[in-house]
Amino acid sequence: MSDTKSRLALVTGAAGTMGEAIARQLVADGHRVIALDLDAGRMSRLAGDLPGRIIPVGADISDAEALAEVYAGLLASEGPVEILVNNAGVLSNNKAVQTTPEEWRRIMSVNLDGAFYLSRLVLDDMRQARWGRIVNICSLGIKTGGLTAGTAYAASKGGLGVLTFSLARETAPFGVTVNGIAPGYVLTPMVTEQLTEDQRQKLLREIPVGRFCGADEVAHLVSYLAGPNAGFITGEIVDMNGGLHMD
């Protein structure tokens, strides 16, 4: 089932730790990658390291109209996106009582709305091509209610999980798969800067494998789910939490 076809991928949040690792992995797999983040300039190192393979794009995924315009330009210049990785996300550690309506909307607008807007934009072409891959970066918080993460964050990622199921069901007959990854505690600034030293030490004692996850480990799973051998996997959300949560 392996095929070495070079595809056009789009990775959101590509200036972040996991997004960059995913973009680099997809390039290593032979694909061209549209690296999308709020500011295209933040991808200059990535684009410089991988000349001709990275197309840096600045866009706010929570702005449906602006995103549609950016996507129309990309369609004209690069062609249809065949692999979409909805990775961009914003964190909030506030629990319900501390979460203002504005914060709730901000978290939803990026983590859930943005993934929906982009999926909607790419799906027509994927269905026509009868091949496509969408991978949504969810979170362990889907299942735990958020151990350290807040209410809006966990709810937004829960919504992204359900969006994964819905899109998987409606696109399966067209050769499109839609899956999610639910990481818990990847070694990124979200973990190193947002948690206190006490929280970090407590988590390390609780995670059965005794360490945090590497961004490159998530990137390898994206690569597999986006690849030719994963065509029978759809509507799956793969846990990556070192055994912290087993179900």
Ligand SMILES: NC(=O)c1ccc[n+]([C@@H]2O[C@H](COP(=O)([O-])OP(=O)(O)OC[C@H]3O[C@@H](n4cnc5c(N)ncnc54)[C@H](O)[C@@H]3O)[C@@H](O)[C@H]2O)c1
């Ligand atoms: N780090 C973890 O432990 C962990 C665990 C579970 C899930 N996740 C999820 O993984 C993803 C990547 O996390 P990370 O740790 O690399 O975070 P990060 O903060 O390093 O990267 C997120 C990127 O998303 C971009 N972004 C934010 N809002 C955007 C918008 N409106 N439009 C376009 N881009 C936008 C940011 O600029 C940033 O570059 C996120 O969705 C996060 O929720 C992370």
